[in-house]
Amino acid sequence: MNTHAIRVIYKYEMLRAWDTLLQSFASPVVSTSLYFVVFGSAIGSRIQQVEGVPYGLFIVPGLVMLALLTHSISNASFGIFFPKFTGTIYEVMSAPISFIEILIGYVGAAATKSLIIGIVILATAGFFVPLEIAHPVWMAGFLILTCISFSLFGFIIGLWADNFEKLQLIPLLIITPLVFLGGSFYSISMLPPVWQTVTLFNPVVYLISGFRWSFFEVSDVSVGLSLFMVLAFLTVCLLIVWWMFKTGYRLKQ
């Protein structure tokens, strides 16, 4: 195991966030605060409670997930896309390093950054609403698994994309809609029955539902199913990445 290589890649990627500290960690705080002002106060004052949970509190897990998903994907995809774009990737490719080590370095760093962002958002939320977490271990588990699997997903996008448009395409056209329609700001049970069924095809629903359950013990689907879906997504991403490295996809001619 080339641990030195993992260490320098990880450190490099973490330093990149440090250099843009404001953008990396302050912007989630600002946007979360805005969500609280708009959804929590303005709309929440009319909705009041969802499934017995005050609306301001109810949206916290969804907000965290929204940030985790977007940041995991953008961080990880950019981390691998940029060296590809500038050509500096040649060095990683010529180094005595296996795909698992590259993966641990890049995806590990992206996941760490997302995790920090998730914690920052939770702390910010604590200023607006009285946070209580029913199942802290489950909460942490969902948090970490989500960071890892979506960083992996971002890594795949970064490998796949050969221009900046493609890099933005999937987050913009697929992930953002899925998250917004995934029950971040409402309970699935608030939808008409037909849409409830349609929604079950949205993987993000399972994520948010499970994560929310670990806070309030209310969920749209069973928590076991949520966990299964997260692990299934992780496995699929791992398989895709493994195949990409095996074939040298978009890296080696």
Add this chain to the structure above:
Amino acid sequence: MQPIVSVSNLSKTYTNGHQALKNVSLDIAPGEILALLGPNGAGKTTLISIICGIVNASAGSVSVDGHDIVTGYRVTRGMIGLVPQELTLGAFDTVWNTLCFSRGLFGMKPDPAYLEQLLRDLSLWSRKNSTLMSLSGGMKRRVLIGKALSHEPTVLFLDEPTAGVDVELRKAMWALVRRLRDSGVTIILTTHYIEEAEAIADRVGVINNGELLLVDDKLALMHKLGKRQLIIELEEPVSQLPEMLTNRALELSNDGGKLTYTYDPHKSDTGISALLQAISEAGLQLKDLQTTQSTLEDIFVSLVKANEPLINSSCRRKPASNALKDMGSGIRRNDES
């Protein structure tokens, strides 16, 4: 002696169908400087990229110090340093950080003392905290060399280290390459300047259109290929060569106004004095003298002619490419100096 790098029957066809390497075999001896000489598009970068693990070969194999580059990639890549052709560097990293990164990437534990010495040798120590984007082109090239040497490789690939570099820097680069060789590093460099190969290589491989046309000791190659011509313009045209000049390597132009003498500039006696004397003894008046050196273009033409059955169709495809003009200019500069 066991070769440090052994390339056998290597071929590469890119996904667009272009065949960049055709059955290349090559052994590189430990401690030598090998120059791969060839025009743009010859396949030099492709060959290096395969050995370093950046491009997959279509057929054939490469071993480094007896280890296969695919199955034994951890060993082989750890032994190799690569300075790429393009100045591919991050913009915001500092010189010091990028060297530390490279060293770690190649699995070596941090060694600030070694890296400091390396930066001093490359005259970069004073710039160790500069961001890469603030450096000049020459400095960037040296940073790339520093990165390639950061993990103390035994084999160093330099892909066109002096392309677009002024004469001064080029000389400095050659001195650096020699120093590295003296410290025991095997060096493979690519170039399209014949003078560069002549200046620093121990052996020269000539590559064109994906084929390794020949590999030979530099001196032998220069003797074989580096012919020079003396063109003698006569005051009065003659209809035929005087009797006493016929046994020399002389050619008379069609109009009878010019004599062309072909000689080997590397020989201690080029025969020029004797020739000039003979000419004046024959009673011919000289109007002007001029020497020309065979350019790489001429060399390729002669090599291609020699290998006609092997190469003909592929070589005809781009007869007057810019690459060849490029090479010509490299040679002419040599003549001036």
